[in-house]
Amino acid sequence: MNRYTLEKTVPYIVLSMIGALFLLPLLWVIFASFDANAKQALSMPSLFTLRNFSAILSDPTNIRAFIIGLFLSLGQATLVVIVGVLAAYPLSRYALKYKKPFMFTILFMTSLPITAVMVPVYQLFMFLNLQDSLVATMLFLTASGLPYGIWMLKNFMDAVPLELEESAWVDGASIWTCLRKVVAPLMIPGICTVAIFTFSMSWGNFFVPYILIQSPDKFPASVTIYQFFGTYGMVEYGKLAAFSVIYTMPAVILYLFSQKFMSKGFSFGGATKG
Protein backbone atom coordinates (compact mmCIF):
# COMPACT_ATOMS: atom_id res chain seq x y z
CA MET A 1 0.00 0.00 0.00
CA ASN A 2 1.50 3.32 -0.93
CA ARG A 3 1.45 6.40 1.23
CA TYR A 4 -1.43 8.04 -0.57
CA THR A 5 -3.91 5.19 -0.11
CA LEU A 6 -2.74 4.81 3.49
CA GLU A 7 -3.60 8.42 4.18
CA LYS A 8 -6.99 7.88 2.62
CA THR A 9 -7.88 4.68 4.47
CA VAL A 10 -6.53 5.33 7.97
CA PRO A 11 -9.23 7.92 8.85
CA TYR A 12 -11.92 5.47 7.72
CA ILE A 13 -10.47 2.70 9.86
CA VAL A 14 -10.10 4.96 12.92
CA LEU A 15 -13.62 6.35 12.50
CA SER A 16 -15.09 2.88 12.07
CA MET A 17 -13.42 1.71 15.26
CA ILE A 18 -14.66 4.71 17.26
CA GLY A 19 -18.10 4.19 15.75
CA ALA A 20 -18.11 0.53 16.80
CA LEU A 21 -17.10 1.45 20.36
CA PHE A 22 -19.89 4.00 20.50
CA LEU A 23 -22.41 1.53 19.11
CA LEU A 24 -21.84 -1.43 21.45
CA PRO A 25 -23.51 -0.17 24.68
CA LEU A 26 -26.46 1.06 22.66
CA LEU A 27 -26.86 -2.18 20.73
CA TRP A 28 -27.14 -4.07 23.98
CA VAL A 29 -30.10 -2.07 25.25
CA ILE A 30 -31.90 -2.43 21.93
CA PHE A 31 -31.27 -6.18 21.58
CA ALA A 32 -32.06 -6.88 25.23
CA SER A 33 -35.38 -5.06 24.98
CA PHE A 34 -36.52 -7.56 22.32
CA ASP A 35 -35.01 -10.57 24.07
CA ALA A 36 -37.16 -12.78 26.27
CA ASN A 37 -34.04 -14.10 28.05
CA ALA A 38 -31.90 -11.00 28.04
CA LYS A 39 -28.57 -11.27 29.83
CA GLN A 40 -25.97 -8.72 30.80
CA ALA A 41 -23.78 -9.37 27.81
CA LEU A 42 -24.74 -8.39 24.29
CA SER A 43 -26.18 -11.30 22.39
CA MET A 44 -28.46 -11.75 19.44
CA PRO A 45 -31.92 -12.59 20.82
CA SER A 46 -32.67 -16.22 20.03
CA LEU A 47 -36.30 -15.24 20.00
CA PHE A 48 -37.47 -11.74 19.14
CA THR A 49 -40.39 -10.79 21.32
CA LEU A 50 -42.39 -7.71 22.22
CA ARG A 51 -43.25 -9.19 25.61
CA ASN A 52 -40.89 -6.85 27.47
CA PHE A 53 -42.55 -3.83 25.92
CA SER A 54 -46.07 -5.04 26.59
CA ALA A 55 -45.10 -5.85 30.19
CA ILE A 56 -43.83 -2.29 30.71
CA LEU A 57 -46.75 -0.63 28.97
CA SER A 58 -49.42 -2.72 30.69
CA ASP A 59 -48.21 -1.68 34.14
CA PRO A 60 -50.25 1.31 35.35
CA THR A 61 -47.33 2.46 37.55
CA ASN A 62 -45.15 2.94 34.49
CA ILE A 63 -47.91 4.64 32.52
CA ARG A 64 -48.40 7.05 35.40
CA ALA A 65 -44.65 7.76 35.48
CA PHE A 66 -44.68 8.58 31.77
CA ILE A 67 -47.73 10.83 32.17
CA ILE A 68 -46.10 12.69 35.07
CA GLY A 69 -42.94 13.07 32.99
CA LEU A 70 -45.05 14.46 30.16
CA PHE A 71 -46.80 16.85 32.54
CA LEU A 72 -43.48 18.18 33.85
CA SER A 73 -41.80 18.47 30.47
CA LEU A 74 -44.75 19.70 28.41
CA GLY A 75 -45.73 22.15 31.13
CA GLN A 76 -42.21 23.46 31.36
CA ALA A 77 -41.76 23.76 27.59
CA THR A 78 -45.11 25.55 27.18
CA LEU A 79 -44.45 28.00 30.01
CA VAL A 80 -40.90 28.71 28.87
CA VAL A 81 -42.20 29.58 25.41
CA ILE A 82 -45.07 31.78 26.63
CA VAL A 83 -43.15 33.60 29.35
CA GLY A 84 -40.07 33.74 27.12
CA VAL A 85 -41.89 35.29 24.14
CA LEU A 86 -43.46 37.89 26.44
CA ALA A 87 -40.07 38.81 27.87
CA ALA A 88 -38.40 38.77 24.47
CA TYR A 89 -40.82 41.33 23.04
CA PRO A 90 -39.73 44.47 24.93
CA LEU A 91 -36.12 43.23 24.91
CA SER A 92 -36.20 42.96 21.15
CA ARG A 93 -38.36 45.99 20.30
CA TYR A 94 -37.74 48.71 22.86
CA ALA A 95 -34.60 50.63 23.76
CA LEU A 96 -34.61 49.80 27.45
CA LYS A 97 -31.97 51.17 29.78
CA TYR A 98 -31.57 47.90 31.66
CA LYS A 99 -31.55 45.76 28.53
CA LYS A 100 -27.81 45.16 28.43
CA PRO A 101 -27.36 44.14 32.08
CA PHE A 102 -30.51 42.02 31.88
CA MET A 103 -29.36 40.15 28.77
CA PHE A 104 -25.92 39.54 30.23
CA THR A 105 -27.48 38.24 33.45
CA ILE A 106 -29.61 35.91 31.36
CA LEU A 107 -26.61 34.68 29.38
CA PHE A 108 -24.68 34.23 32.59
CA MET A 109 -27.49 32.13 34.06
CA THR A 110 -27.74 29.86 31.00
CA SER A 111 -24.31 28.48 31.78
CA LEU A 112 -24.57 28.08 35.57
CA PRO A 113 -24.73 24.43 36.64
CA ILE A 114 -28.21 23.74 38.03
CA THR A 115 -26.72 21.00 40.20
CA ALA A 116 -25.11 23.70 42.34
CA VAL A 117 -28.43 25.23 43.41
CA MET A 118 -30.34 22.03 44.17
CA VAL A 119 -29.65 22.03 47.93
CA PRO A 120 -30.90 25.60 48.48
CA VAL A 121 -33.82 24.92 46.12
CA TYR A 122 -34.74 22.00 48.34
CA GLN A 123 -34.56 24.28 51.38
CA LEU A 124 -36.69 26.87 49.63
CA PHE A 125 -39.27 24.20 48.78
CA MET A 126 -39.34 23.07 52.43
CA PHE A 127 -39.72 26.64 53.60
CA LEU A 128 -42.57 27.37 51.20
CA ASN A 129 -44.08 23.96 51.94
CA LEU A 130 -43.82 23.01 48.27
CA GLN A 131 -41.88 19.77 48.55
CA ASP A 132 -43.60 16.90 46.77
CA SER A 133 -45.55 19.35 44.57
CA LEU A 134 -45.43 18.52 40.87
CA VAL A 135 -46.65 21.99 39.88
CA ALA A 136 -43.93 23.70 41.92
CA THR A 137 -41.32 21.33 40.47
CA MET A 138 -42.56 22.23 37.02
CA LEU A 139 -42.31 25.96 37.86
CA PHE A 140 -38.75 25.51 39.08
CA LEU A 141 -37.89 23.66 35.86
CA THR A 142 -39.49 26.53 33.94
CA ALA A 143 -37.32 29.08 35.75
CA SER A 144 -34.21 27.01 35.10
CA GLY A 145 -35.08 26.82 31.39
CA LEU A 146 -36.03 30.49 31.06
CA PRO A 147 -32.56 32.03 30.64
CA TYR A 148 -31.87 29.87 27.59
CA GLY A 149 -35.44 30.39 26.35
CA ILE A 150 -35.42 34.18 26.66
CA TRP A 151 -31.96 34.43 25.10
CA MET A 152 -32.89 32.33 22.07
CA LEU A 153 -36.38 33.80 21.61
CA LYS A 154 -35.04 37.35 21.75
CA ASN A 155 -32.55 36.51 18.99
CA PHE A 156 -35.25 34.88 16.90
CA MET A 157 -37.54 37.87 17.44
CA ASP A 158 -34.80 40.26 16.33
CA ALA A 159 -34.98 38.53 12.97
CA VAL A 160 -38.67 39.37 12.51
CA PRO A 161 -38.81 42.70 10.61
CA LEU A 162 -40.42 45.59 12.45
CA GLU A 163 -42.13 46.83 9.26
CA LEU A 164 -44.63 43.98 9.37
CA GLU A 165 -45.70 45.04 12.82
CA GLU A 166 -45.89 48.69 11.86
CA SER A 167 -48.25 47.95 9.02
CA ALA A 168 -50.45 45.96 11.40
CA TRP A 169 -50.51 48.93 13.78
CA VAL A 170 -51.65 51.14 10.92
CA ASP A 171 -54.50 48.70 10.40
CA GLY A 172 -55.43 49.27 14.01
CA ALA A 173 -54.08 46.13 15.66
CA SER A 174 -52.98 46.37 19.28
CA ILE A 175 -49.50 45.35 20.49
CA TRP A 176 -51.04 42.24 21.94
CA THR A 177 -52.78 41.18 18.72
CA CYS A 178 -49.61 42.01 16.83
CA LEU A 179 -47.52 39.74 19.02
CA ARG A 180 -49.97 36.88 18.69
CA LYS A 181 -50.96 37.23 15.03
CA VAL A 182 -47.87 38.70 13.36
CA VAL A 183 -44.70 38.13 15.39
CA ALA A 184 -45.32 34.74 16.97
CA PRO A 185 -46.32 32.95 13.73
CA LEU A 186 -43.15 34.22 12.05
CA MET A 187 -41.10 32.83 14.92
CA ILE A 188 -42.48 29.29 14.72
CA PRO A 189 -39.09 27.70 13.90
CA GLY A 190 -37.51 29.50 16.85
CA ILE A 191 -40.37 28.65 19.17
CA CYS A 192 -40.18 24.99 18.15
CA THR A 193 -36.42 24.91 18.69
CA VAL A 194 -36.76 26.31 22.20
CA ALA A 195 -39.74 24.09 23.03
CA ILE A 196 -38.04 20.92 21.79
CA PHE A 197 -34.79 21.69 23.54
CA THR A 198 -36.55 22.55 26.80
CA PHE A 199 -38.72 19.46 26.63
CA SER A 200 -35.80 17.10 25.99
CA MET A 201 -33.70 18.54 28.79
CA SER A 202 -36.48 18.17 31.30
CA TRP A 203 -37.61 14.76 30.02
CA GLY A 204 -34.12 13.44 30.68
CA ASN A 205 -33.76 15.22 34.02
CA PHE A 206 -33.39 12.89 36.97
CA PHE A 207 -31.83 15.03 39.68
CA VAL A 208 -34.50 17.73 40.01
CA PRO A 209 -37.53 15.46 40.54
CA TYR A 210 -35.39 13.05 42.59
CA ILE A 211 -34.70 15.86 45.09
CA LEU A 212 -38.01 17.70 45.02
CA ILE A 213 -40.50 14.83 44.82
CA GLN A 214 -40.85 12.41 47.72
CA SER A 215 -43.91 10.26 47.08
CA PRO A 216 -43.19 7.31 44.80
CA ASP A 217 -46.59 7.72 43.17
CA LYS A 218 -45.51 11.14 41.92
CA PHE A 219 -42.22 10.03 40.35
CA PRO A 220 -41.72 10.81 36.67
CA ALA A 221 -40.26 8.15 34.35
CA SER A 222 -36.66 9.22 34.98
CA VAL A 223 -36.91 8.46 38.69
CA THR A 224 -38.99 5.31 38.20
CA ILE A 225 -36.35 3.79 35.93
CA TYR A 226 -33.68 4.52 38.51
CA GLN A 227 -35.71 2.80 41.23
CA PHE A 228 -36.07 -0.08 38.83
CA PHE A 229 -32.40 -0.72 38.36
CA GLY A 230 -31.36 0.48 41.77
CA THR A 231 -33.69 -1.72 43.78
CA TYR A 232 -34.00 -4.86 41.73
CA GLY A 233 -30.31 -5.09 40.96
CA MET A 234 -30.85 -5.49 37.25
CA VAL A 235 -32.53 -8.86 37.38
CA GLU A 236 -35.06 -8.30 34.65
CA TYR A 237 -32.74 -6.93 32.02
CA GLY A 238 -35.22 -7.31 29.20
CA LYS A 239 -37.90 -5.26 30.93
CA LEU A 240 -35.45 -2.65 32.08
CA ALA A 241 -34.07 -2.34 28.56
CA ALA A 242 -37.60 -2.04 27.16
CA PHE A 243 -38.37 0.70 29.68
CA SER A 244 -35.18 2.49 28.64
CA VAL A 245 -36.03 2.26 24.96
CA ILE A 246 -39.56 3.60 25.49
CA TYR A 247 -38.25 6.35 27.74
CA THR A 248 -35.56 7.35 25.23
CA MET A 249 -37.94 7.42 22.25
CA PRO A 250 -39.45 10.92 22.79
CA ALA A 251 -35.96 12.42 23.03
CA VAL A 252 -34.88 10.71 19.80
CA ILE A 253 -38.05 11.61 17.90
CA LEU A 254 -37.86 15.25 19.01
CA TYR A 255 -34.19 15.40 18.09
CA LEU A 256 -34.94 14.18 14.56
CA PHE A 257 -37.83 16.64 14.37
CA SER A 258 -35.68 19.51 15.56
CA GLN A 259 -33.17 18.97 12.78
CA LYS A 260 -35.69 20.57 10.47
CA PHE A 261 -35.55 23.75 12.53
CA MET A 262 -31.96 23.71 13.64
CA SER A 263 -30.47 23.14 10.22
CA LYS A 264 -29.88 26.87 9.98
CA GLY A 265 -26.78 26.46 12.04
CA PHE A 266 -25.62 25.14 15.33
CA SER A 267 -25.82 27.75 18.03
CA PHE A 268 -23.68 28.00 21.11
CA GLY A 269 -26.45 29.85 22.94
CA GLY A 270 -26.41 28.24 26.32
CA ALA A 271 -26.95 24.59 25.49
CA THR A 272 -25.68 23.63 28.90
CA LYS A 273 -28.31 22.35 31.21
CA GLY A 274 -27.86 18.69 31.94
Added chain:
Amino acid sequence: MNSSSRTLTIRSIFFLLPSWFLLLIFFIGPILLTFYFSFTNLALTGAQAQQMQFVGFDNFVTMFQDANFRISVVKTILFLLLSAIIGQQLLGFLLAFLMKEKNTTFRRIIGIIVIAGWVTPEIVVAFCWVAFLNDNGTLNAIIHALGMDGVTWLYTFPLISVCIANIWHGTAFSMLVFQASLDDVPKSIEEAAKMDGASKLQILFRLIVPIVKGSIVTNMILVTLQTLGVFTLIYAMTGGGPGTATQTLPIFMYNQAFVNYQLGYGTAISLVLLLIGVVASLFYIRSMKVQV
Protein backbone atom coordinates in the same frame (compact mmCIF):
# COMPACT_ATOMS: atom_id res chain seq x y z
CA MET B 1 -40.31 61.54 30.89
CA ASN B 2 -43.01 62.05 28.29
CA SER B 3 -46.17 60.02 28.25
CA SER B 4 -45.29 57.70 25.36
CA SER B 5 -42.01 56.57 26.90
CA ARG B 6 -43.83 56.05 30.18
CA THR B 7 -46.31 53.81 28.36
CA LEU B 8 -43.39 51.88 26.89
CA THR B 9 -41.82 51.44 30.32
CA ILE B 10 -45.06 50.27 31.89
CA ARG B 11 -45.73 47.95 28.97
CA SER B 12 -42.29 46.41 29.06
CA ILE B 13 -42.54 45.86 32.81
CA PHE B 14 -45.85 44.09 32.20
CA PHE B 15 -44.25 41.87 29.55
CA LEU B 16 -41.20 41.09 31.66
CA LEU B 17 -43.05 40.56 34.93
CA PRO B 18 -43.76 36.81 34.60
CA SER B 19 -40.13 36.01 33.79
CA TRP B 20 -38.80 38.23 36.58
CA PHE B 21 -41.19 36.61 39.02
CA LEU B 22 -40.11 33.06 38.11
CA LEU B 23 -36.41 33.87 37.91
CA LEU B 24 -36.40 35.72 41.22
CA ILE B 25 -38.21 33.03 43.17
CA PHE B 26 -36.72 29.90 41.68
CA PHE B 27 -33.31 30.94 40.38
CA ILE B 28 -31.89 34.07 41.94
CA GLY B 29 -33.60 33.31 45.26
CA PRO B 30 -31.85 29.93 45.70
CA ILE B 31 -28.51 31.47 44.70
CA LEU B 32 -28.90 34.13 47.41
CA LEU B 33 -30.05 31.45 49.84
CA THR B 34 -26.85 29.54 49.11
CA PHE B 35 -24.88 32.45 50.52
CA TYR B 36 -27.11 32.66 53.58
CA PHE B 37 -27.56 28.97 54.45
CA SER B 38 -23.90 28.13 54.03
CA PHE B 39 -23.29 30.19 57.18
CA THR B 40 -25.88 28.27 59.22
CA ASN B 41 -26.01 24.85 60.88
CA LEU B 42 -29.30 23.93 59.21
CA ALA B 43 -30.01 20.21 59.37
CA LEU B 44 -32.61 18.03 57.72
CA THR B 45 -33.77 16.41 60.97
CA GLY B 46 -33.44 17.00 64.68
CA ALA B 47 -33.32 20.21 66.67
CA GLN B 48 -31.28 22.11 64.11
CA ALA B 49 -34.01 21.56 61.57
CA GLN B 50 -36.37 23.68 63.67
CA GLN B 51 -33.90 26.20 65.00
CA MET B 52 -30.97 26.82 62.80
CA GLN B 53 -28.22 29.10 63.97
CA PHE B 54 -25.82 31.40 62.28
CA VAL B 55 -22.43 29.75 62.65
CA GLY B 56 -20.20 32.11 60.68
CA PHE B 57 -17.45 30.40 58.78
CA ASP B 58 -17.76 27.10 60.70
CA ASN B 59 -18.94 25.17 57.63
CA PHE B 60 -16.04 26.45 55.58
CA VAL B 61 -13.53 25.66 58.31
CA THR B 62 -14.99 22.16 58.56
CA MET B 63 -14.89 21.86 54.80
CA PHE B 64 -11.26 22.77 54.37
CA GLN B 65 -10.30 20.41 57.18
CA ASP B 66 -12.44 17.62 55.79
CA ALA B 67 -10.28 15.05 54.03
CA ASN B 68 -13.36 13.99 52.06
CA PHE B 69 -13.74 17.48 50.67
CA ARG B 70 -10.16 17.48 49.44
CA ILE B 71 -10.69 14.07 47.87
CA SER B 72 -13.81 15.41 46.13
CA VAL B 73 -11.93 18.36 44.73
CA VAL B 74 -9.24 16.04 43.34
CA LYS B 75 -11.86 13.66 41.91
CA THR B 76 -13.72 16.59 40.33
CA ILE B 77 -10.54 17.88 38.70
CA LEU B 78 -9.66 14.39 37.44
CA PHE B 79 -13.19 13.90 36.14
CA LEU B 80 -13.09 17.28 34.36
CA LEU B 81 -9.65 16.68 32.88
CA LEU B 82 -10.23 13.12 31.73
CA SER B 83 -13.84 13.24 30.59
CA ALA B 84 -14.39 16.85 29.56
CA ILE B 85 -11.13 18.23 28.33
CA ILE B 86 -9.21 15.21 27.11
CA GLY B 87 -12.20 13.01 26.37
CA GLN B 88 -15.08 15.00 24.94
CA GLN B 89 -13.13 17.95 23.61
CA LEU B 90 -10.26 16.05 22.01
CA LEU B 91 -12.33 13.13 20.77
CA GLY B 92 -14.97 15.55 19.49
CA PHE B 93 -12.34 17.46 17.56
CA LEU B 94 -10.75 14.27 16.25
CA LEU B 95 -14.12 12.99 15.04
CA ALA B 96 -15.01 16.27 13.37
CA PHE B 97 -11.57 16.54 11.80
CA LEU B 98 -11.46 12.98 10.50
CA MET B 99 -15.00 13.22 9.18
CA LYS B 100 -14.19 16.28 7.14
CA GLU B 101 -14.57 15.66 3.44
CA LYS B 102 -15.33 11.98 3.86
CA ASN B 103 -17.93 9.97 2.07
CA THR B 104 -21.32 11.49 2.98
CA THR B 105 -23.06 8.22 3.85
CA PHE B 106 -20.15 7.07 6.01
CA ARG B 107 -20.03 10.45 7.72
CA ARG B 108 -23.72 10.33 8.41
CA ILE B 109 -23.63 6.81 9.88
CA ILE B 110 -20.78 7.65 12.29
CA GLY B 111 -22.48 10.96 13.13
CA ILE B 112 -25.79 9.27 13.98
CA ILE B 113 -24.08 6.68 16.21
CA VAL B 114 -22.20 9.35 18.17
CA ILE B 115 -25.25 11.61 18.43
CA ALA B 116 -27.37 8.68 19.67
CA GLY B 117 -25.28 8.63 22.85
CA TRP B 118 -25.87 12.34 23.28
CA VAL B 119 -29.64 12.16 22.78
CA THR B 120 -29.99 9.28 25.24
CA PRO B 121 -31.08 10.54 28.69
CA GLU B 122 -28.34 10.48 31.32
CA ILE B 123 -30.05 7.89 33.49
CA VAL B 124 -30.33 5.49 30.54
CA VAL B 125 -26.68 6.17 29.67
CA ALA B 126 -25.80 5.11 33.21
CA PHE B 127 -27.85 1.94 32.85
CA CYS B 128 -26.29 1.06 29.46
CA TRP B 129 -22.79 1.46 30.84
CA VAL B 130 -23.40 -0.40 34.08
CA ALA B 131 -24.61 -3.29 31.94
CA PHE B 132 -21.73 -2.94 29.49
CA LEU B 133 -19.03 -2.87 32.18
CA ASN B 134 -20.60 -5.39 34.51
CA ASP B 135 -18.80 -8.60 35.52
CA ASN B 136 -20.89 -10.56 33.03
CA GLY B 137 -21.31 -7.62 30.70
CA THR B 138 -20.47 -7.15 27.05
CA LEU B 139 -16.93 -5.88 27.59
CA ASN B 140 -15.91 -8.85 29.69
CA ALA B 141 -17.60 -11.19 27.24
CA ILE B 142 -15.39 -9.76 24.48
CA ILE B 143 -12.31 -10.06 26.69
CA HIS B 144 -13.17 -13.68 27.50
CA ALA B 145 -13.62 -14.38 23.82
CA LEU B 146 -10.10 -13.09 23.27
CA GLY B 147 -8.90 -15.61 25.83
CA MET B 148 -8.15 -13.17 28.66
CA ASP B 149 -9.52 -12.78 32.16
CA GLY B 150 -12.34 -10.32 32.75
CA VAL B 151 -12.05 -7.26 34.96
CA THR B 152 -14.52 -5.93 37.51
CA TRP B 153 -14.48 -2.56 35.79
CA LEU B 154 -16.76 -0.59 38.11
CA TYR B 155 -14.73 -1.70 41.16
CA THR B 156 -11.23 -1.74 39.76
CA PHE B 157 -11.43 1.35 37.54
CA PRO B 158 -14.48 3.27 38.80
CA LEU B 159 -13.29 6.75 37.86
CA ILE B 160 -12.22 5.63 34.38
CA SER B 161 -15.59 3.90 33.99
CA VAL B 162 -17.65 6.99 34.76
CA CYS B 163 -15.34 9.11 32.61
CA ILE B 164 -15.83 6.82 29.64
CA ALA B 165 -19.61 6.90 30.10
CA ASN B 166 -19.51 10.68 30.27
CA ILE B 167 -17.36 10.85 27.14
CA TRP B 168 -19.84 8.58 25.39
CA HIS B 169 -22.71 10.83 26.46
CA GLY B 170 -21.12 14.21 25.75
CA THR B 171 -18.75 13.93 22.81
CA ALA B 172 -21.42 14.57 20.18
CA PHE B 173 -21.86 18.13 21.45
CA SER B 174 -18.19 18.97 20.87
CA MET B 175 -18.23 17.10 17.58
CA LEU B 176 -21.15 19.19 16.29
CA VAL B 177 -19.53 22.42 17.46
CA PHE B 178 -16.25 21.55 15.75
CA GLN B 179 -17.95 20.33 12.59
CA ALA B 180 -19.63 23.72 12.30
CA SER B 181 -16.42 25.66 12.91
CA LEU B 182 -14.27 23.44 10.67
CA ASP B 183 -16.73 24.10 7.86
CA ASP B 184 -15.84 27.77 8.21
CA VAL B 185 -12.17 27.17 7.42
CA PRO B 186 -11.73 28.42 3.84
CA LYS B 187 -10.81 25.54 1.57
CA SER B 188 -8.64 27.79 -0.58
CA ILE B 189 -6.18 28.49 2.26
CA GLU B 190 -5.80 24.77 2.88
CA GLU B 191 -5.22 24.12 -0.81
CA ALA B 192 -2.62 26.86 -0.94
CA ALA B 193 -0.76 25.44 2.06
CA LYS B 194 -0.84 21.99 0.46
CA MET B 195 0.62 23.45 -2.74
CA ASP B 196 3.44 24.98 -0.72
CA GLY B 197 4.27 21.52 0.54
CA ALA B 198 2.82 21.69 4.07
CA SER B 199 2.27 18.29 5.67
CA LYS B 200 -1.11 17.23 7.05
CA LEU B 201 0.03 17.86 10.60
CA GLN B 202 1.40 21.28 9.71
CA ILE B 203 -1.90 22.21 8.10
CA LEU B 204 -3.74 21.02 11.20
CA PHE B 205 -1.64 22.78 13.85
CA ARG B 206 -0.44 25.85 11.96
CA LEU B 207 -3.55 26.59 9.98
CA ILE B 208 -6.77 24.97 11.17
CA VAL B 209 -6.28 25.08 14.94
CA PRO B 210 -5.49 28.83 14.98
CA ILE B 211 -8.56 29.55 12.86
CA VAL B 212 -10.95 27.60 15.08
CA LYS B 213 -9.21 28.63 18.33
CA GLY B 214 -12.21 30.73 19.38
CA SER B 215 -14.62 27.83 19.26
CA ILE B 216 -12.10 25.55 20.98
CA VAL B 217 -11.95 27.95 23.94
CA THR B 218 -15.71 28.51 24.11
CA ASN B 219 -16.43 24.82 23.78
CA MET B 220 -13.87 23.96 26.45
CA ILE B 221 -15.58 26.26 28.96
CA LEU B 222 -19.05 24.99 28.09
CA VAL B 223 -18.05 21.34 28.31
CA THR B 224 -16.28 22.02 31.61
CA LEU B 225 -19.43 23.66 32.99
CA GLN B 226 -21.59 20.77 31.84
CA THR B 227 -19.25 18.21 33.34
CA LEU B 228 -18.94 20.15 36.59
CA GLY B 229 -22.68 19.71 37.09
CA VAL B 230 -22.78 15.97 36.30
CA PHE B 231 -24.58 14.16 39.09
CA THR B 232 -26.98 11.60 37.64
CA LEU B 233 -24.44 9.62 35.66
CA ILE B 234 -22.03 9.08 38.55
CA TYR B 235 -24.73 8.65 41.17
CA ALA B 236 -26.50 5.97 39.15
CA MET B 237 -23.34 4.16 38.03
CA THR B 238 -21.29 4.03 41.23
CA GLY B 239 -23.08 6.15 43.85
CA GLY B 240 -19.78 7.96 44.30
CA GLY B 241 -17.99 4.78 45.32
CA PRO B 242 -16.49 2.40 45.88
CA GLY B 243 -15.47 4.36 48.95
CA THR B 244 -14.75 7.84 47.66
CA ALA B 245 -13.35 6.74 44.31
CA THR B 246 -15.89 8.67 42.22
CA GLN B 247 -17.08 11.19 44.79
CA THR B 248 -17.02 14.41 42.78
CA LEU B 249 -18.26 17.66 44.35
CA PRO B 250 -21.93 17.25 43.33
CA ILE B 251 -21.98 13.74 44.84
CA PHE B 252 -20.21 14.98 48.00
CA MET B 253 -22.72 17.82 48.26
CA TYR B 254 -25.62 15.40 47.89
CA ASN B 255 -24.20 13.01 50.49
CA GLN B 256 -23.64 15.75 53.06
CA ALA B 257 -27.01 17.41 52.53
CA PHE B 258 -29.33 14.46 52.00
CA VAL B 259 -27.57 11.38 53.34
CA ASN B 260 -25.89 12.92 56.42
CA TYR B 261 -28.71 15.47 56.78
CA GLN B 262 -26.29 18.41 57.11
CA LEU B 263 -28.06 20.92 54.88
CA GLY B 264 -25.95 23.87 56.04
CA TYR B 265 -22.73 22.04 55.28
CA GLY B 266 -24.19 20.77 52.00
CA THR B 267 -25.00 24.36 51.04
CA ALA B 268 -21.45 25.45 51.81
CA ILE B 269 -20.26 22.81 49.33
CA SER B 270 -22.78 23.96 46.73
CA LEU B 271 -21.48 27.49 47.21
CA VAL B 272 -18.04 26.25 46.17
CA LEU B 273 -19.59 24.55 43.12
CA LEU B 274 -21.54 27.69 42.35
CA LEU B 275 -18.47 29.92 42.59
CA ILE B 276 -16.52 27.66 40.23
CA GLY B 277 -19.52 27.85 37.90
CA VAL B 278 -19.65 31.64 38.19
CA VAL B 279 -15.98 32.01 37.26
CA ALA B 280 -16.35 29.64 34.31
CA SER B 281 -19.56 31.39 33.18
CA LEU B 282 -17.83 34.77 33.20
CA PHE B 283 -15.02 33.34 31.08
CA TYR B 284 -17.67 31.86 28.80
CA ILE B 285 -19.41 35.21 28.29
CA ARG B 286 -16.07 36.92 27.62
CA SER B 287 -15.07 34.27 25.11
CA MET B 288 -18.38 34.67 23.26
CA LYS B 289 -17.84 38.37 22.58
CA VAL B 290 -21.59 38.80 22.19
CA GLN B 291 -23.41 41.95 21.24
CA VAL B 292 -26.67 42.54 23.05
